[in-house]
Amino acid sequence: MRKANAPFMTPFADRELAVRMAEMARTLAGERSLDAVLAEVTSAAVELIPGVDTAGILLIKKRGEFESLATTSELPHQLDILQMTFDEGPCVQAALADTVVRTEDFRTETRWPKYSPAVVEIGVLSGISFKLYTGDRTAGALNLFGFATRDWTADDESTGTVLAAHAAAAIIATQQEQQLKAALLSRDRIGQAKGVIMERFGVDDVRAFEMLRQLSQEANTKLIDVAERVISTRPNGATS
Incomplete structure:
Protein backbone atom coordinates (compact mmCIF):
# COMPACT_ATOMS: atom_id res chain seq x y z
CA MET A 1 0.00 0.00 0.00
CA ARG A 2 1.49 3.32 -1.09
CA LYS A 3 1.27 6.28 1.24
CA ALA A 4 4.19 8.39 0.06
CA ASN A 5 4.38 10.87 -2.78
CA ALA A 6 6.79 10.59 -5.68
CA PRO A 7 8.48 13.88 -6.71
CA PHE A 8 6.27 14.16 -9.79
CA MET A 9 3.76 11.93 -11.47
CA THR A 10 0.58 12.00 -13.52
CA PRO A 11 -2.31 9.76 -12.49
CA PHE A 12 -1.65 7.22 -15.22
CA ALA A 13 2.13 7.34 -14.81
CA ASP A 14 1.63 5.98 -11.32
CA ARG A 15 1.59 2.23 -11.95
CA GLU A 16 -0.41 1.44 -8.81
CA LEU A 17 -3.18 3.84 -9.80
CA ALA A 18 -3.14 2.62 -13.40
CA VAL A 19 -3.51 -1.00 -12.29
CA ARG A 20 -6.30 -0.13 -9.87
CA MET A 21 -8.16 1.91 -12.48
CA ALA A 22 -7.91 -1.00 -14.94
CA GLU A 23 -9.48 -3.26 -12.32
CA MET A 24 -12.31 -0.81 -11.75
CA ALA A 25 -12.85 -0.40 -15.50
CA ARG A 26 -13.41 -4.15 -15.74
CA THR A 27 -15.80 -3.89 -12.82
CA LEU A 28 -17.77 -1.12 -14.54
CA ALA A 29 -17.94 -3.12 -17.77
CA GLY A 30 -19.22 -6.21 -15.96
CA GLU A 31 -22.44 -7.03 -14.18
CA ARG A 32 -21.48 -5.56 -10.82
CA SER A 33 -24.00 -3.33 -9.05
CA LEU A 34 -23.59 0.43 -8.73
CA ASP A 35 -22.90 0.01 -5.01
CA ALA A 36 -20.05 -2.39 -5.77
CA VAL A 37 -18.47 -0.01 -8.30
CA LEU A 38 -18.69 2.98 -5.95
CA ALA A 39 -17.26 0.91 -3.09
CA GLU A 40 -14.25 0.19 -5.32
CA VAL A 41 -13.81 3.93 -5.87
CA THR A 42 -13.92 4.93 -2.20
CA SER A 43 -11.69 2.07 -1.05
CA ALA A 44 -9.19 2.99 -3.78
CA ALA A 45 -9.18 6.60 -2.57
CA VAL A 46 -8.24 5.51 0.95
CA GLU A 47 -5.57 3.17 -0.39
CA LEU A 48 -4.01 5.44 -3.00
CA ILE A 49 -4.18 8.98 -1.61
CA PRO A 50 -1.95 9.81 1.36
CA GLY A 51 -3.76 11.38 4.29
CA VAL A 52 -7.18 9.90 3.44
CA ASP A 53 -8.57 7.84 6.32
CA THR A 54 -12.19 7.50 5.24
CA ALA A 55 -14.23 8.23 2.13
CA GLY A 56 -17.77 8.30 0.82
CA ILE A 57 -20.02 9.61 -1.94
CA LEU A 58 -22.81 12.13 -1.37
CA LEU A 59 -25.72 12.39 -3.82
CA ILE A 60 -28.07 15.36 -3.44
CA LYS A 61 -31.45 15.06 -5.14
CA LYS A 62 -34.41 17.38 -5.49
CA ARG A 63 -36.34 18.59 -2.44
CA GLY A 64 -33.29 18.31 -0.17
CA GLU A 65 -33.13 14.52 -0.32
CA PHE A 66 -29.66 12.97 -0.14
CA GLU A 67 -27.91 9.62 -0.10
CA SER A 68 -24.61 8.57 1.45
CA LEU A 69 -23.14 5.83 -0.72
CA ALA A 70 -20.13 3.51 -0.55
CA THR A 71 -18.80 4.90 2.73
CA THR A 72 -15.68 3.15 3.98
CA SER A 73 -16.86 3.75 7.55
CA GLU A 74 -19.90 5.25 9.27
CA LEU A 75 -18.13 8.61 9.58
CA PRO A 76 -18.79 10.02 6.06
CA HIS A 77 -22.52 9.43 6.53
CA GLN A 78 -22.39 11.33 9.84
CA LEU A 79 -20.61 14.19 8.10
CA ASP A 80 -23.21 14.20 5.30
CA ILE A 81 -25.99 14.52 7.88
CA LEU A 82 -24.18 17.46 9.49
CA GLN A 83 -23.77 19.22 6.16
CA MET A 84 -27.38 18.73 5.13
CA THR A 85 -28.52 19.87 8.58
CA PHE A 86 -26.35 23.01 8.53
CA ASP A 87 -26.75 23.50 4.76
CA GLU A 88 -23.03 24.12 4.46
CA GLY A 89 -19.78 22.21 4.07
CA PRO A 90 -17.24 21.05 1.48
CA CYS A 91 -19.24 18.08 0.18
CA VAL A 92 -22.33 20.19 -0.46
CA GLN A 93 -20.22 22.92 -2.04
CA ALA A 94 -18.46 20.44 -4.33
CA ALA A 95 -21.71 18.69 -5.24
CA LEU A 96 -23.54 21.91 -6.14
CA ALA A 97 -20.87 24.38 -7.20
CA ASP A 98 -17.10 24.01 -7.12
CA THR A 99 -15.20 21.24 -8.88
CA VAL A 100 -12.70 20.59 -6.07
CA VAL A 101 -12.96 21.82 -2.47
CA ARG A 102 -9.93 21.41 -0.15
CA THR A 103 -9.53 21.90 3.57
CA GLU A 104 -6.08 21.51 5.05
CA ASP A 105 -7.19 22.12 8.65
CA PHE A 106 -10.80 22.33 9.79
CA ARG A 107 -9.66 24.01 13.03
CA THR A 108 -8.87 27.15 11.05
CA GLU A 109 -11.55 26.75 8.35
CA THR A 110 -13.89 29.78 8.25
CA ARG A 111 -16.05 29.02 5.19
CA TRP A 112 -18.45 26.82 7.18
CA PRO A 113 -18.83 28.31 10.68
CA LYS A 114 -21.26 25.63 11.91
CA TYR A 115 -19.90 22.59 10.14
CA SER A 116 -16.17 23.01 10.77
CA PRO A 117 -16.27 22.98 14.61
CA ALA A 118 -18.60 19.98 14.55
CA VAL A 119 -16.19 18.09 12.29
CA VAL A 120 -13.22 18.86 14.54
CA GLU A 121 -15.16 17.61 17.54
CA ILE A 122 -15.70 14.30 15.76
CA GLY A 123 -11.97 14.03 15.05
CA VAL A 124 -11.72 14.99 11.37
CA LEU A 125 -9.11 17.64 10.59
CA SER A 126 -8.79 17.66 6.80
CA GLY A 127 -10.80 16.89 3.71
CA ILE A 128 -10.98 17.15 -0.05
CA SER A 129 -14.15 16.81 -2.16
CA PHE A 130 -14.58 16.29 -5.90
CA LYS A 131 -17.71 17.18 -7.88
CA LEU A 132 -19.42 14.32 -9.68
CA TYR A 133 -21.10 15.26 -12.95
CA THR A 134 -24.06 12.95 -12.51
CA GLY A 135 -26.99 14.56 -14.35
CA ASP A 136 -29.43 17.45 -14.30
CA ARG A 137 -31.53 16.30 -11.37
CA THR A 138 -28.82 14.84 -9.12
CA ALA A 139 -25.67 16.47 -7.79
CA GLY A 140 -22.87 14.50 -6.21
CA ALA A 141 -19.40 14.57 -4.72
CA LEU A 142 -16.64 12.13 -3.85
CA ASN A 143 -15.57 13.11 -0.32
CA LEU A 144 -12.28 12.19 1.33
CA PHE A 145 -11.40 12.93 4.96
CA GLY A 146 -8.33 12.67 7.17
CA PHE A 147 -7.82 12.50 10.92
CA ALA A 148 -4.72 14.70 10.62
CA THR A 149 -4.08 17.99 8.86
CA ARG A 150 -3.01 17.60 5.26
CA ASP A 151 -1.51 19.89 2.63
CA TRP A 152 -3.26 18.34 -0.36
CA THR A 153 -0.95 18.04 -3.36
CA ALA A 154 -1.44 18.14 -7.11
CA ASP A 155 -0.98 14.37 -7.15
CA ASP A 156 -3.73 13.95 -4.55
CA GLU A 157 -6.06 16.10 -6.63
CA SER A 158 -5.21 14.29 -9.87
CA THR A 159 -5.87 10.87 -8.36
CA GLY A 160 -9.11 12.04 -6.78
CA THR A 161 -10.28 13.57 -10.05
CA VAL A 162 -9.74 10.30 -11.91
CA LEU A 163 -11.60 8.34 -9.24
CA ALA A 164 -14.45 10.88 -9.23
CA ALA A 165 -14.80 10.58 -13.01
CA HIS A 166 -15.04 6.80 -12.67
CA ALA A 167 -17.74 7.11 -10.00
CA ALA A 168 -19.69 9.61 -12.12
CA ALA A 169 -19.54 7.29 -15.14
CA ALA A 170 -21.01 4.45 -13.08
CA ILE A 171 -23.80 6.66 -11.73
CA ILE A 172 -24.68 8.01 -15.19
CA ALA A 173 -24.72 4.49 -16.66
CA THR A 174 -27.13 3.38 -13.94
CA GLN A 175 -29.37 6.42 -14.46
CA GLN A 176 -29.51 5.76 -18.20
CA GLU A 177 -30.42 2.12 -17.61
CA GLN A 178 -33.19 3.15 -15.23
CA GLN A 179 -34.50 5.71 -17.72
Whole structure:
Protein backbone atom coordinates (compact mmCIF):
# COMPACT_ATOMS: atom_id res chain seq x y z
CA MET A 1 0.00 0.00 0.00
CA ARG A 2 1.49 3.32 -1.09
CA LYS A 3 1.27 6.28 1.24
CA ALA A 4 4.19 8.39 0.06
CA ASN A 5 4.38 10.87 -2.78
CA ALA A 6 6.79 10.59 -5.68
CA PRO A 7 8.48 13.88 -6.71
CA PHE A 8 6.27 14.16 -9.79
CA MET A 9 3.76 11.93 -11.47
CA THR A 10 0.58 12.00 -13.52
CA PRO A 11 -2.31 9.76 -12.49
CA PHE A 12 -1.65 7.22 -15.22
CA ALA A 13 2.13 7.34 -14.81
CA ASP A 14 1.63 5.98 -11.32
CA ARG A 15 1.59 2.23 -11.95
CA GLU A 16 -0.41 1.44 -8.81
CA LEU A 17 -3.18 3.84 -9.80
CA ALA A 18 -3.14 2.62 -13.40
CA VAL A 19 -3.51 -1.00 -12.29
CA ARG A 20 -6.30 -0.13 -9.87
CA MET A 21 -8.16 1.91 -12.48
CA ALA A 22 -7.91 -1.00 -14.94
CA GLU A 23 -9.48 -3.26 -12.32
CA MET A 24 -12.31 -0.81 -11.75
CA ALA A 25 -12.85 -0.40 -15.50
CA ARG A 26 -13.41 -4.15 -15.74
CA THR A 27 -15.80 -3.89 -12.82
CA LEU A 28 -17.77 -1.12 -14.54
CA ALA A 29 -17.94 -3.12 -17.77
CA GLY A 30 -19.22 -6.21 -15.96
CA GLU A 31 -22.44 -7.03 -14.18
CA ARG A 32 -21.48 -5.56 -10.82
CA SER A 33 -24.00 -3.33 -9.05
CA LEU A 34 -23.59 0.43 -8.73
CA ASP A 35 -22.90 0.01 -5.01
CA ALA A 36 -20.05 -2.39 -5.77
CA VAL A 37 -18.47 -0.01 -8.30
CA LEU A 38 -18.69 2.98 -5.95
CA ALA A 39 -17.26 0.91 -3.09
CA GLU A 40 -14.25 0.19 -5.32
CA VAL A 41 -13.81 3.93 -5.87
CA THR A 42 -13.92 4.93 -2.20
CA SER A 43 -11.69 2.07 -1.05
CA ALA A 44 -9.19 2.99 -3.78
CA ALA A 45 -9.18 6.60 -2.57
CA VAL A 46 -8.24 5.51 0.95
CA GLU A 47 -5.57 3.17 -0.39
CA LEU A 48 -4.01 5.44 -3.00
CA ILE A 49 -4.18 8.98 -1.61
CA PRO A 50 -1.95 9.81 1.36
CA GLY A 51 -3.76 11.38 4.29
CA VAL A 52 -7.18 9.90 3.44
CA ASP A 53 -8.57 7.84 6.32
CA THR A 54 -12.19 7.50 5.24
CA ALA A 55 -14.23 8.23 2.13
CA GLY A 56 -17.77 8.30 0.82
CA ILE A 57 -20.02 9.61 -1.94
CA LEU A 58 -22.81 12.13 -1.37
CA LEU A 59 -25.72 12.39 -3.82
CA ILE A 60 -28.07 15.36 -3.44
CA LYS A 61 -31.45 15.06 -5.14
CA LYS A 62 -34.41 17.38 -5.49
CA ARG A 63 -36.34 18.59 -2.44
CA GLY A 64 -33.29 18.31 -0.17
CA GLU A 65 -33.13 14.52 -0.32
CA PHE A 66 -29.66 12.97 -0.14
CA GLU A 67 -27.91 9.62 -0.10
CA SER A 68 -24.61 8.57 1.45
CA LEU A 69 -23.14 5.83 -0.72
CA ALA A 70 -20.13 3.51 -0.55
CA THR A 71 -18.80 4.90 2.73
CA THR A 72 -15.68 3.15 3.98
CA SER A 73 -16.86 3.75 7.55
CA GLU A 74 -19.90 5.25 9.27
CA LEU A 75 -18.13 8.61 9.58
CA PRO A 76 -18.79 10.02 6.06
CA HIS A 77 -22.52 9.43 6.53
CA GLN A 78 -22.39 11.33 9.84
CA LEU A 79 -20.61 14.19 8.10
CA ASP A 80 -23.21 14.20 5.30
CA ILE A 81 -25.99 14.52 7.88
CA LEU A 82 -24.18 17.46 9.49
CA GLN A 83 -23.77 19.22 6.16
CA MET A 84 -27.38 18.73 5.13
CA THR A 85 -28.52 19.87 8.58
CA PHE A 86 -26.35 23.01 8.53
CA ASP A 87 -26.75 23.50 4.76
CA GLU A 88 -23.03 24.12 4.46
CA GLY A 89 -19.78 22.21 4.07
CA PRO A 90 -17.24 21.05 1.48
CA CYS A 91 -19.24 18.08 0.18
CA VAL A 92 -22.33 20.19 -0.46
CA GLN A 93 -20.22 22.92 -2.04
CA ALA A 94 -18.46 20.44 -4.33
CA ALA A 95 -21.71 18.69 -5.24
CA LEU A 96 -23.54 21.91 -6.14
CA ALA A 97 -20.87 24.38 -7.20
CA ASP A 98 -17.10 24.01 -7.12
CA THR A 99 -15.20 21.24 -8.88
CA VAL A 100 -12.70 20.59 -6.07
CA VAL A 101 -12.96 21.82 -2.47
CA ARG A 102 -9.93 21.41 -0.15
CA THR A 103 -9.53 21.90 3.57
CA GLU A 104 -6.08 21.51 5.05
CA ASP A 105 -7.19 22.12 8.65
CA PHE A 106 -10.80 22.33 9.79
CA ARG A 107 -9.66 24.01 13.03
CA THR A 108 -8.87 27.15 11.05
CA GLU A 109 -11.55 26.75 8.35
CA THR A 110 -13.89 29.78 8.25
CA ARG A 111 -16.05 29.02 5.19
CA TRP A 112 -18.45 26.82 7.18
CA PRO A 113 -18.83 28.31 10.68
CA LYS A 114 -21.26 25.63 11.91
CA TYR A 115 -19.90 22.59 10.14
CA SER A 116 -16.17 23.01 10.77
CA PRO A 117 -16.27 22.98 14.61
CA ALA A 118 -18.60 19.98 14.55
CA VAL A 119 -16.19 18.09 12.29
CA VAL A 120 -13.22 18.86 14.54
CA GLU A 121 -15.16 17.61 17.54
CA ILE A 122 -15.70 14.30 15.76
CA GLY A 123 -11.97 14.03 15.05
CA VAL A 124 -11.72 14.99 11.37
CA LEU A 125 -9.11 17.64 10.59
CA SER A 126 -8.79 17.66 6.80
CA GLY A 127 -10.80 16.89 3.71
CA ILE A 128 -10.98 17.15 -0.05
CA SER A 129 -14.15 16.81 -2.16
CA PHE A 130 -14.58 16.29 -5.90
CA LYS A 131 -17.71 17.18 -7.88
CA LEU A 132 -19.42 14.32 -9.68
CA TYR A 133 -21.10 15.26 -12.95
CA THR A 134 -24.06 12.95 -12.51
CA GLY A 135 -26.99 14.56 -14.35
CA ASP A 136 -29.43 17.45 -14.30
CA ARG A 137 -31.53 16.30 -11.37
CA THR A 138 -28.82 14.84 -9.12
CA ALA A 139 -25.67 16.47 -7.79
CA GLY A 140 -22.87 14.50 -6.21
CA ALA A 141 -19.40 14.57 -4.72
CA LEU A 142 -16.64 12.13 -3.85
CA ASN A 143 -15.57 13.11 -0.32
CA LEU A 144 -12.28 12.19 1.33
CA PHE A 145 -11.40 12.93 4.96
CA GLY A 146 -8.33 12.67 7.17
CA PHE A 147 -7.82 12.50 10.92
CA ALA A 148 -4.72 14.70 10.62
CA THR A 149 -4.08 17.99 8.86
CA ARG A 150 -3.01 17.60 5.26
CA ASP A 151 -1.51 19.89 2.63
CA TRP A 152 -3.26 18.34 -0.36
CA THR A 153 -0.95 18.04 -3.36
CA ALA A 154 -1.44 18.14 -7.11
CA ASP A 155 -0.98 14.37 -7.15
CA ASP A 156 -3.73 13.95 -4.55
CA GLU A 157 -6.06 16.10 -6.63
CA SER A 158 -5.21 14.29 -9.87
CA THR A 159 -5.87 10.87 -8.36
CA GLY A 160 -9.11 12.04 -6.78
CA THR A 161 -10.28 13.57 -10.05
CA VAL A 162 -9.74 10.30 -11.91
CA LEU A 163 -11.60 8.34 -9.24
CA ALA A 164 -14.45 10.88 -9.23
CA ALA A 165 -14.80 10.58 -13.01
CA HIS A 166 -15.04 6.80 -12.67
CA ALA A 167 -17.74 7.11 -10.00
CA ALA A 168 -19.69 9.61 -12.12
CA ALA A 169 -19.54 7.29 -15.14
CA ALA A 170 -21.01 4.45 -13.08
CA ILE A 171 -23.80 6.66 -11.73
CA ILE A 172 -24.68 8.01 -15.19
CA ALA A 173 -24.72 4.49 -16.66
CA THR A 174 -27.13 3.38 -13.94
CA GLN A 175 -29.37 6.42 -14.46
CA GLN A 176 -29.51 5.76 -18.20
CA GLU A 177 -30.42 2.12 -17.61
CA GLN A 178 -33.19 3.15 -15.23
CA GLN A 179 -34.50 5.71 -17.72
CA LEU A 180 -34.51 3.10 -20.49
CA LYS A 181 -36.43 0.63 -18.33
CA ALA A 182 -38.90 3.35 -17.39
CA ALA A 183 -39.36 4.28 -21.06
CA LEU A 184 -39.96 0.65 -22.04
CA LEU A 185 -42.45 0.23 -19.21
CA SER A 186 -44.27 3.41 -20.24
CA ARG A 187 -44.47 2.24 -23.84
CA ASP A 188 -45.87 -1.10 -22.71
CA ARG A 189 -48.52 0.50 -20.48
CA ILE A 190 -49.53 2.98 -23.17
CA GLY A 191 -49.87 0.04 -25.58
CA GLN A 192 -52.13 -1.73 -23.10
CA ALA A 193 -54.25 1.40 -22.68
CA LYS A 194 -54.58 1.71 -26.46
CA GLY A 195 -55.79 -1.88 -26.56
CA VAL A 196 -58.47 -1.13 -23.99
CA ILE A 197 -59.71 1.88 -25.98
CA MET A 198 -59.63 0.00 -29.30
CA GLU A 199 -61.69 -2.86 -27.88
CA ARG A 200 -64.12 -0.62 -26.03
CA PHE A 201 -64.78 1.97 -28.74
CA GLY A 202 -64.00 0.02 -31.92
CA VAL A 203 -61.25 2.38 -33.15
CA ASP A 204 -57.86 1.66 -34.64
CA ASP A 205 -54.56 2.13 -32.77
CA VAL A 206 -53.91 5.59 -34.28
CA ARG A 207 -57.27 6.90 -33.12
CA ALA A 208 -56.81 5.22 -29.72
CA PHE A 209 -53.51 7.01 -29.22
CA GLU A 210 -55.04 10.33 -30.26
CA MET A 211 -57.76 9.82 -27.68
CA LEU A 212 -55.17 9.16 -24.99
CA ARG A 213 -53.19 12.22 -26.01
CA GLN A 214 -56.30 14.40 -25.97
CA LEU A 215 -57.24 13.17 -22.48
CA SER A 216 -53.71 13.92 -21.33
CA GLN A 217 -53.83 17.48 -22.65
CA GLU A 218 -57.31 18.21 -21.30
CA ALA A 219 -56.43 16.94 -17.81
CA ASN A 220 -52.91 18.42 -17.92
CA THR A 221 -51.71 14.98 -16.89
CA LYS A 222 -48.80 12.87 -18.10
CA LEU A 223 -49.68 10.41 -20.85
CA ILE A 224 -48.47 7.44 -18.80
CA ASP A 225 -50.74 8.47 -15.90
CA VAL A 226 -53.74 8.66 -18.21
CA ALA A 227 -52.81 5.24 -19.59
CA GLU A 228 -52.70 3.78 -16.08
CA ARG A 229 -56.17 5.16 -15.37
CA VAL A 230 -57.53 3.65 -18.58
CA ILE A 231 -56.00 0.27 -17.76
CA SER A 232 -57.50 0.38 -14.28
CA THR A 233 -61.00 0.55 -15.82
CA ARG A 234 -60.66 -2.96 -17.28
CA PRO A 235 -62.74 -5.67 -15.62
CA ASN A 236 -60.70 -7.80 -13.22
CA GLY A 237 -58.77 -10.44 -15.07
CA ALA A 238 -59.22 -8.83 -18.48
CA THR A 239 -56.19 -8.46 -20.74
CA SER A 240 -55.59 -6.07 -23.59
